[in-house]
Amino acid sequence: MSSHGNISASSDNAPLACDFCSHRLQPRYTPDRSTRGLTVHVCPHCGLVQSGPRVARTKDRHKAAVSGGADWGNVRYGKGFRTGAAMDALARHVDLNSTFSLLDVGSNRGSFARALLDAAPQAALTALEPDERFAQSVGTLARTRLVQARIEDMAFADASFDIVHSCHTIEHLASPFTTLRDHARILKHGGLLVIDAPNIALIGGDDIVEEWFIDKHLYHFSARTLSRMITAAGFSILEQVDSADPINLLFVARKTGRAAAPAAADLAEVEQADRLLALYQQARARNLAALTHAACELAALTPRKVALWGAGRLFDLLVTEGGFNPHQLSLLIDSHLKQHMDNRHGVKLDAPEALRQTPPDTIIVMSRGFAAEITAEAKRLAPGADIILYSDLLSRARLQCAA
Ligand SMILES: [Zn+2]
Structure with missing residues (x-):
């Protein structure tokens, strides 16, 4: 493996081979x-x-x-939200009061590490995190060995761990199948893999507008493709935690050490992938076009004082694709992004508390996943304001497009 931490080089013109089955890949979509x-x-x-x-x-x-396009990156949201699901899954298969060693692949800010050390008093943790900005936050934890490196560059000894936990890491790697086989190698016989990755099923939603195929992700798994790879890497799957979750793929698997058979053809999966990609492109094109109407609806709200909560990817597309003028806002709220930057598209970012000092007439909730939480908090901070939800804005805009 590369000693530079680089993803394995392949020249631009060389045909790509499938990481799982080595067949020559077919290009489908340019993000x-x-x-x-x-x-x-x-x-x-x-x-x-x-x-x-x-x-x-x-x-x-x-x-x-913070972009709605493929160049989005480096504002990490996700992993902390998955800690509860991973710990619950672990507790169903392991006695947390027993003595065990766990490798946490991509510890990030240590959300999972802390939860594990709290819940498992005898656990010894190895935290792997290449990014020095985050590594230090786990380096001071008890019973924890910090290794500041990428999993692809590591060569842990055979049968070193009882458990490997990997949350939203596998999709970034040059060769997930190589890494999954390496997870099997470094686990003890009967050891557990708890692995979580983004679910490509999400792109089948008809409200998608952000580019899902971001530069940081090289692999886009379905429940079927990820479970096949885990099994072929030498595991038996004990549990897919929530098979109805369109956002995450969380699996618990036990090392069997059985040699992998060559990957058989799965033409139904190929058709499903092609169908998803086609639906995604149609839905996204339609929704991007609708953002222009959404921006018009918002522009017509003036001279009312309008606050917008959620300055992330949807907001970026509202400005860049919809032509929304962010300077018409009285407030732009985003508590998470405020930690990373002071403005978005030239407009100052504020914390939610600003809604108390400068109460707006209307609050636009520019979020899908956190719309309910944001709405509740917005009503508390600015009880007099009207709330406009992104999902309603988009529905109305799409009707206008169709008219
Ligand atoms: Zn393949």
């Missing part, structure tokens, strides 16, 4: 605003969706880019 020049491919044999070329990591990985 918007990819700074890596990525193309999304479908494996015509196993149906695994993967991006290429598998180019070297970007150098400016510390720069926050």
Whole structure:
């Protein structure tokens, strides 16, 4: 493996081979605003969706880019939200009061590490985190060995761990199948893998507007493709935690050590991947077009004082694709992004408390996943304001497009 921490080089023109079954990939889709020049491919044999070329990591990985396009990155939201699900899954298969060793792949800010150390008084943790900005936050924990490196560059001894936990990491790697087999190698016999990754099923939603195929993700798993790879890497799957969750794929698997059979063809999966990609492109094009109408509806609210809560990817697209003028806002609220930057598209970011000092007439909730939480908090902070939800805004805009 590379000693530079680079993703394995493949020249731009060389045909990509499937990481799982080695068949030659077929290009299907070019993401918007990819700074890596990525193309999304479908494996015509196993149906695994993967991006290429598998180019070297970007150098400016510390720069926050809040974009609705593929160049989005480095503002990490996700992992902390998955800690509860991972701990619950672990508790169903392990006696947390027993003595065990656990490798946490991609510890990030240590949300899972802390929860594990709290719940498992005898556990010994190895926390693997390459990013020095985050590594230090786990380096001081008790019963914890911090290794500041990438899993791809590590060579832990055979049968070193009882448990490997990997949360939203596998999709970034040059070769997930190589890493899954390595997870099996470093686990003791009967050891557990708890693995979580984004679910490509999400792109089948008809309200999608952000580019899902971001530069940081090279692999785009379905429940079927990820479970096949885990099994072929030498595991038996004990549990897919919530098979109805369109956002995450969380699996618990036990090491069997059985040698992998060559990946058989799965033409139903190939068809499903092609169908998803086609639906995604149609829905996204329609929704991006609708953002222009959404921006018009919001522009017509003046001279009312309008606050917008949620300055992330949807907001970026409302401005860049919909032509919304963010300077018409009285407040732009985002408690998370405020920690990373002071303004978005030239408009100052404020914390939610600003709604008390400068009560608006209307609050636009520019979020899907957290709309309920934001709405509740907005009503508490500015009880007199009308609330407009992004989902309603988009529905109305789409009707206008159709008219
Ligand atoms: Zn394949």
